[in-house]
Amino acid sequence: MVLPEIFVFGGLLGAVYALLSLGFSLSYGVARILNLAHGSFYMIGGYAYYVFLTLSGVNSVESLVLAVALTFLLGVALYLGLVRPVRSAPVRVLLITLSAAIVVQEVVSLAFGDRGVGAPFIVGGISSPLGVVVENQRILAAVVSLAMFLGVWLLIRTTKLGRAVRAVAQDAEAASLMGINDTRISLVTLGLSGATAGIAGALLGPLTGISPDAWLNATVVAFAVVILGGLGSIPGTFLAAFLVSYSQVFVAFEISSSYEIIVPLAVIAVAVLVRPKGLLGRVEE
Amino acid sequence: MLTRRSGMARSAAIAVLIVIVIAAVAGVASYYYVSTAPASTSTSTSTSTSTATSTATSVSTSTQTVISTGISTITSTSIKTVTSTGVQPITFGILGPLTDVTGIDEKEGAELAVTEINAHGGVLGRPLQLVYEDTQEADPTIPVSTGLAAMNRIVTVDHAQVIIGGERSDVVLAEEQQLPKYKVPFLDTGAADTSLGQQVIANYSLYKYFFMVSPVNSTALATGLISYYGYFHYVEPNLTKVYILAEDIAVWHALVPVLQAYLPALGFTIVNPQSGGADYFPYGSTDFTTQMSNVRSSGAQVICILAAGQDSVQLIQTWANLQVPAIPMGIDVASESPSFWGQTNGAAKYETIEVGIGDTGTPINTIGANFYQNYSKYYNTLPIYTADGAYESVYIAAQAIEKAGTTNGTALIPYIEKTNMTGPDGVITFDKSHNVIYNPDYTKGAALSMVQWTAYNAYTPVWPPTVAKPITLPPWM
Numbered sequence: 001m002v003l004p005e006i007f008v009f010g011g012l013l014g015a016v017y018a019l020l021s022l023g024f025s026l027s028y029g030v031a032r033i034l035n036l037a038h039g040s041f042y043m044i045g046g047y048a049y050y051v052f053l054t055l056s057g058v059n060s061v062e063s064l065v066l067a068v069a070l071t072f073l074l075g076v077a078l079y080l081g082l083v084r085p086v087r088s089a090p091v092r093v094l095l096i097t098l099s100a101a102i103v104v105q106e107v108v109s110l111a112f113g114d115r116g117v118g119a120p121f122i123v124g125g126i127s128s129p130l131g132v133v134v135e136n137q138r139i140l141a142a143v144v145s146l147a148m149f150l151g152v153w154l155l156i157r158t159t160k161l162g163r164a165v166r167a168v169a170q171d172a173e174a175a176s177l178m179g180i181n182d183t184r185i186s187l188v189t190l191g192l193s194g195a196t197a198g199i200a201g202a203l204l205g206p207l208t209g210i211s212p213d214a215w216l217n218a219t220v221v222a223f224a225v226v227i228l229g230g231l232g233s234i235p236g237t238f239l240a241a242f243l244v245s246y247s248q249v250f251v252a253f254e255i256s257s258s259y260e261i262i263v264p265l266a267v268i269a270v271a272v273l274v275r276p277k278g279l280l281g282r283v284e285e
Numbered sequence: 286m287l288t289r290r291s292g293m294a295r296s297a298a299i300a301v302l303i304v305i306v307i308a309a310v311a312g313v314a315s316y317y318y319v320s321t322a323p324a325s326t327s328t329s330t331s332t333s334t335s336t337a338t339s340t341a342t343s344v345s346t347s348t349q350t351v352i353s354t355g356i357s358t359i360t361s362t363s364i365k366t367v368t369s370t371g372v373q374p375i376t377f378g379i380l381g382p383l384t385d386v387t388g389i390d391e392k393e394g395a396e397l398a399v400t401e402i403n404a405h406g407g408v409l410g411r412p413l414q415l416v417y418e419d420t421q422e423a424d425p426t427i428p429v430s431t432g433l434a435a436m437n438r439i440v441t442v443d444h445a446q447v448i449i450g451g452e453r454s455d456v457v458l459a460e461e462q463q464l465p466k467y468k469v470p471f472l473d474t475g476a477a478d479t480s481l482g483q484q485v486i487a488n489y490s491l492y493k494y495f496f497m498v499s500p501v502n503s504t505a506l507a508t509g510l511i512s513y514y515g516y517f518h519y520v521e522p523n524l525t526k527v528y529i530l531a532e533d534i535a536v537w538h539a540l541v542p543v544l545q546a547y548l549p550a551l552g553f554t555i556v557n558p559q560s561g562g563a564d565y566f567p568y569g570s571t572d573f574t575t576q577m578s579n580v581r582s583s584g585a586q587v588i589c590i591l592a593a594g595q596d597s598v599q600l601i602q603t604w605a606n607l608q609v610p611a612i613p614m615g616i617d618v619a620s621e622s623p624s625f626w627g628q629t630n631g632a633a634k635y636e637t638i639e640v641g642i643g644d645t646g647t648p649i650n651t652i653g654a655n656f657y658q659n660y661s662k663y664y665n666t667l668p669i670y671t672a673d674g675a676y677e678s679v680y681i682a683a684q685a686i687e688k689a690g691t692t693n694g695t696a697l698i699p700y701i702e703k704t705n706m707t708g709p710d711g712v713i714t715f716d717k718s719h720n721v722i723y724n725p726d727y728t729k730g731a732a733l734s735m736v737q738w739t740a741y742n743a744y745t746p747v748w749p750p751t752v753a754k755p756i757t758l759p760p761w762m
Binding site: 002005009109110113114115116117118120121126132133134135137138207208209211212213214216217249252253256257258260261 | 382384385386421423424426533559564565566567569570571572574575576578579581582595598599602603606607608619628629630
């Protein structure tokens with residue numbers, strides 16, 4: 001068994017998975033929106049970073065910021081334009097967000113082709129933690145993801161806005177009676193959801209490449225993490241992200257990378273059957 | 286209620302606005318895509334079978350060669366548009382992933398040949414025209430049924446009398462099953478699975494319409510690769526540890542056992558830790574850190590890469606970024622595209638891949654030289670094997686129609702079977718399975734070469750020995 005490799009690669013991947021899944025957890029836990037277009041923010045974040053960096057002449061950090069801003073706005077637009085009109089019907093939300101994801105994939109495919117794009121790294125070079133050779137970009141992606149995750153968690157736990165978000169998550173009707181604007185909170189939540197997935201795409205995209213269909217795997221991973229961690233539970237999302245990533249990396253190293261993709265799907269099935277409320281979820285869904 | 290209705294109306298208006306924005310972006314993207322294509326592309330494809338007036342773009346020639354003798358030797362480069370009136374054109378259908386480089390090159394290679402043939406007066410006095418259907422098969426998530434639907438359209442709606450194209454073996458295998466129904470010759474310019482030709486042998490009367498023009502079949506690809514490894518062992522005798530890294534698709538599952546049987550006999554040791562002796566990764570993979578870690582820990586000095594999809598872009602980038610001390614040498618379809626260098630941000634340097642001998646950047650004959658010159662002039666890039674294949678396929682079909690005196694699909698088969706034509710990849714003849722015959726000597730068959738990426742748009746041929754230059758190892762080895 002190659003323990004150092006599994007430990008290092010699983011940990012680095014888990015940090016990005018945590019950030020990718022955080023928005024998915026928030027959008028369901030707070031706004032009760034099961035957004036199947038969540039992975040599209042990841043994909044758009046990757047493409048936006050690539051476009052800003054290679055075509056507009058801004059530097060890599062500015063590109064990252066612009067990509068995050070764009071995905072935040074797209075999250076807001078998704079809510080206002082497509083989700084809000086059908087929000088009272090969860091099945092219609094599922095259908096419209098899935099349709100949006102497929103439309104976005106086709107548009108991106110038309111604009112950039114079916115083949116993926118690979119943006120230059122923000123930081124080059126390699127390092128050898130525990131003797132395992134990894135790209136510095138991968139370490140940066142993990143560190144930034146952890147910092148962002150912590151930032152959003154602190155936002156939710158310590159600010160007035162965060163209290164309003166938690167109030168809506170606990171009881172939207174009661175929160176509304178207390179004067180909290182549910183629509184505004186949902187807007188912020190979907191915007192944050194888009195931004196966090198977008199930054200994950202922008203950071204991981206240079207390492208894995210970004211193609212128009214990248215949204216699908218990202219959505220499946222986020223879905224698995226959130227189901228396992230418990231819908232709406234931020235600590236649960238964090239824990240589950242690492243469980244999923246370590247499981248994937250273990251399977252890839254010890255069995256075959258051909259089975260790696262099965263892991264998140266198996267996690268969803270097992271979690272739904274054995275523990276529907278997830279590891280740290282409060283309510284069975 | 287009024288407020289709610291007004292809110293819903295506002296939301297609906299925003300939704301409509303978003304759809305309009307998306308449509309506008311798609312429109313601009315489409316316009317950009319079309320407007321950046323060479324002029325010859327748009328004019329030569331604008332004809333319709335419903336009109337008796339056909340428009341074709343021609344290349345004026347200084348050397349005239351009739352179609353019945355094979356590929357013409359075009360030496361001039363000026364383009365002009367000519368119109369032939371009152372003649373029903375002959376329709377060739379291009380069936381492939383038209384937004385992918387493989388499909389784009391199919392389309393462009395065919396257009397170049399059609400342009401040349403029409404400049405010589407067409408076939409049977411009729412101009413050729415092209416119609417297109419997109420199978421999207423370069424995308425691994427697209428199902429086989431999309432290819433079948435496109436094939437149905439190209440025959441029943443577009444009325445293609447010959448089909449040229451194909452890329453993914455599973456899609457082409459399904460399309461091949463439709464040939465008994467449509468009875469239209471299908472000239473494959475992308476899929477290489479040997480089993481495609483086995484159908485022809487097993488049930489000739491049903492599947493005789495299928496021909497594999499380019500590349501050579503997977504057995505021949507393996508033969509060429511093994512021959513190269515034998516030569517490599519001679520020039521680099523100390524690099525003997527090989528790690529086999531292959532996409533998890535049928536064509537490589539057929540090829541890997543051949544490599545496992547022959548490489549040890551040539552003096553190599555296969556060092557894969559996997560029980561099957563090869564590391565298969567899913568088609569469309571995007572993360573190769575696991576594989577590169579395994580390569581490093583196995584002590585491999587050579588990565589025998591087998592990849593048909595775009596996943597190799599990331600594979601090669603990861604290999605270079607992590608400075609894995611093993612040189613990748615094998616079959617990598619994405620790497621055959623000149624855009625691969627840019628896609629990998631230059632990480633392709635040192636990768637060594639098998640290509641048709643017509644795709645090394647150094648033409649082997651006058652036809653190849655003219656093909657290269659015209660293709661690169663009109664399309665501002667170098668062709669990959671699908672372009673050669675489509676170019677040759679148009680000539681093969683045109684020659685068969687000229688000799689048969691008809692466009693009837695069944696009547697054309699004996700004439701296509703008797704093809705003996707020199708193209709950019711060597712001499713084209715077909716065996717009993719209707720696969721183009723491989724021969725290391727390009728004057729006797731379709732030949733292969735191994736080339737190493739050295740710079741943007743630049744390969745160095747490192748095999749066969751007659752054209753080989755020394756291979757360069759990465760500085761971190």
